[in-house]
Amino acid sequence: MAAVGESGPSSESDDPYGRLGLSPGASFDEVQAARSRCLAQTEDDPQAKARVEAAYDAVLMARLRDRQQGQVSAAAASASQKEESAASGNPSLPGVSVLQRLRPRLPQSPPSLSGMSPSWSLAEGQGLVVRLVAGAAALLLLLFSPGAGQLVLALGLIGCFLSQIRRGRRPLPSLGWCLLVLGLGLVVGSVLTASLSPTAFSQLNLSLEQVQAVPAALLLWLAALLLA
Known part of the structure; x- marks a missing residue:
C-alpha cells in the first residue's frame, strides 16, 4: 500500500496529508515517520516546525473524526486503533497533546440539580428516636436556660446538617x-418578638432571646426529622 505521496511533502500545501507527503491510507507508523522526517527537514525554522506539527495534529484529528463516522478503510481504522491504544498506554507519545488540547473544548454536561431540591420523609428506626430525644432536650434547654439561645441554635444547625448527610444528601x-431554615426561623422569631408586649414576656417567663430562638429551633428540629 502506498502511503507516501509521489510528489513528496509540500510545506505550502493546505492539505495536511500533502504537507506531510502522505496519502489518506497511511498507517500509524508511516504517519510518525513522516512527521519525524518533515521536522528534520525544517532546519530549526520555528514556523516550519509549527506547520508540520499543525499538519500532524490535523491528520490525527481527521482520522479520529472519520473513524467515528465510519468512513475509514481497514488500514486507517487499524492505524486509528493503534493511535488510541498508544495514547492511553504512554502519555508521552505524540498525539496525546492533541487529545489533551481537545478535551477542554468538549461540551461538559451541566451539573445535576436533583440534589438541590427538597425531599421530605420522616426518619425511621433508631435515627427517629435519636432526633426526637435530641430535639426535645434542646428545646428544654432553650426554655429553661435564658442564656442558651445561641448554643441551642448552633447545635441545632449542626444536627440538622449531619442528619441530612446521614440520609444521603x-x-x-x-x-x-x-441555613435557609435557620434564617426563616430567626425571621419568624423577630416578627414574634416585635408583636409581643413587654407584659407578655413577663407572663411567659421568657427572655427576648429565648422567644426569638424558639421558632428557629423548632424549624431546625422539624428539618432534621423530615428533610432528606
Missing part, C-alpha cells in the same frame, strides 16, 4: 437548606 445542598 450532598454537603453543599445540606448546608444551604440548614
